[in-house]
Amino acid sequence: MQMMDISQGLEKQPVVLHSQRALTSFQYIRDNEPSASEIRLENSSGCTCSQSSSCQSGGCPCATPVVWTQQGVQVAISVRHGAKSWTGYSDNDVPAGSFVCQYAGEILTNAVASSRLEEYDRSPESAGHALLVVREQLPSRNAYLRLNIDATRKGNVARFFSHSCDGGNLDLHLVRRTGALLPHVAMIASQDITAGSELTFKYGDPFDGKVVNYG
Numbered sequence: 630m631q632m633m634d635i636s637q638g639l640e641k642q643p644v645v646l647h648s649q650r651a652l653t654s655f656q657y658i659r660d661n662e663p664s665a666s667e668i669r670l671e672n673s674s675g676c677t678c679s680q681s682s683s684c685q686s687g688g689c690p691c692a693t694p695v696v697w698t699q700q701g702v703q704v705a706i707s708v709r710h711g712a713k714s715w716t717g718y719s720d721n722d723v724p725a726g727s728f729v730c731q732y733a734g735e736i737l738t739n740a741v742a743s744s745r746l747e748e749y750d751r752s753p754e755s756a757g758h759a760l761l762v763v764r765e766q767l768p769s770r771n772a773y774l775r776l777n778i779d780a781t782r783k784g785n786v787a788r789f790f791s792h793s794c795d796g797g798n799l800d801l802h803l804v805r806r807t808g809a810l811l812p813h814v815a816m817i818a819s820q821d822i823t824a825g826s827e828l829t830f831k832y833g834d835p836f837d838g839k840v841v842n843y844g
């Protein structure tokens with residue numbers, strides 16, 4: 630993993646933890662609308678209010694942070710080979726709003742991410758690469774923090790989830806643990822998913838707006 634200068638752009642522009650929207654993309658997909666996500670705050674202490682069950686599903690009116698990405702993969706997933714090469718399928722029924730897993734991989738600086746994308750573009754063997762670029766909108770709404778997660782070489786099962794133009798059945802949510810700078814990407818069922826369904830999300834598209842870098 631590369632070392633990053635995480636101070637750049639953050640001192641005067643703190644990241645708001647709730648109700649911000651983020652844009653996501655695999656950069657090599659060039660013609661789709663970006664997905665939108667809510668940023669939530671994960672709290673390792675969890676919810677202690679009387680409505681803790683709804684807190685855990687993200688619907689608690691007390692707005693206590695949810696805990697998602699610390700739970701690990703929550704759904705049994707099969708990876709099968711087909712027309713899209715390797716693709717992930719749910720082995721369980723998954724109710725809408727459930728946390729499925731996080732998108733895990735190497736966190737890269739922008740420079741390393743750009744270099745890897747060039748490498749992937751040159752190499753036919755890495756056509757199925759899995760470098761996800763997530764942009765977190767700053768409170769000013771004029772700039773974004775860019776997070777590069779490359780699951781091509783190291784990651785979890787989420788790197789096998791395919792793109793779907795209609796948005797698929799997974800939404801990406803940015804979540805941040807208490808006190809942490811870098812967010813995690815939580816993959817949440819956007820609809821009821823029946824056992825045997827392919828797990829998909831909308832990859833998004835490249836972005837031309839102003840980006841403030843993590844590193």
Ligand SMILES: C[S@@+](CC[C@H](N)C(=O)[O-])C[C@H]1O[C@@H](n2cnc3c(N)ncnc32)[C@H](O)[C@@H]1O
Nearest residue numbers: 713714715716756757758759788789790791792
């Ligand atoms: C993140 S990887 C997904 C896993 C990949 N299928 C594999 O075998 O490693 C992204 C790649 O999967 C393929 N892919 C994803 N969604 C697709 C779709 N809807 N149609 C065709 N190929 C798709 C493309 O090759 C894409 O570059």
